[in-house]
Amino acid sequence: MRLPAARILVLSHSRYGRIVHHPASPVDRLRRAGLRVTSPRAAVLEAVDAQPHSDAESLARALSADHPRLSVQSVHNVLRALTDHGLVRRIEPADSAALYESRVGDNHHHVVCRGCGAVADVACVAGHAPCLEPSDAGGFEIDLAEVVFWGMCPECRATGVVSPNTVESPRRSIRD
Known part of the structure; x- marks a missing residue:
């Protein structure tokens, strides 16, 4: 028996560190949110999936091996777009840089x-x-x-x- 696509969870090893539990791939989520799919957006979203509660600098470091031209500022810009479109949640604990997670909704x-x-x-x-x-x-x-x-x-x-x-x-x- 096959479940509706919205109920199937994708379990995959992310190259950025953890097993990811999401209903769709980063590319699919970007498309559903109405965002243009770019390599930096897909990579940052995958990194946030793998390393929740990370700041932009930590995410940029995690991405640097596969995306050496991706600057910290670019990561900030992508995170802003992902947050604005509801794909990522920004949290700001006291005495901490802004942290990001993909557990939304x-x-x-x-x-x-x-x-x-x-x-x-x-x-x-x-x-x-x-x-x-x-x-x-x-x-x-x-x-x-x-x-x-x-x-x-x-x-x-x-x-x-x-x-x-x-x-x-x-x-x-x-x-x-």
Whole structure:
């Protein structure tokens, strides 16, 4: 029995590091979003698939072997286009460069390690967006609440990184 194409997930090894779980290839997603398919766009989208929560410089480094002429500025430009067309989500944790992920279209949040800066997806317990409502929206119609949880990952706790008791600069940490 064959499932409808929209329900079949493509599982493939990305050359940029991980197994990718997406309903369509980067080229197909670019076409569906109405974007012209270019080598840089397909490569950046594949790299974001493989390395979620990466910044533009990290993505440019990951792409440099296969795309040596692709500059960091070009990666920024591609990421802007991908974000504008809903293929990539931009997140901006405090004290961090903008990070990008291709997990879009669901309501999830993030947890950030105060020690090493690792970022992971966290499912929203409410499930729908917005999952939080302000006591007074000041006339705004709220459609999204971005939640970032801060804490210490198991690796940092195991190596003795001490979490600061401050919200002013969430990523500052000290070693024992």
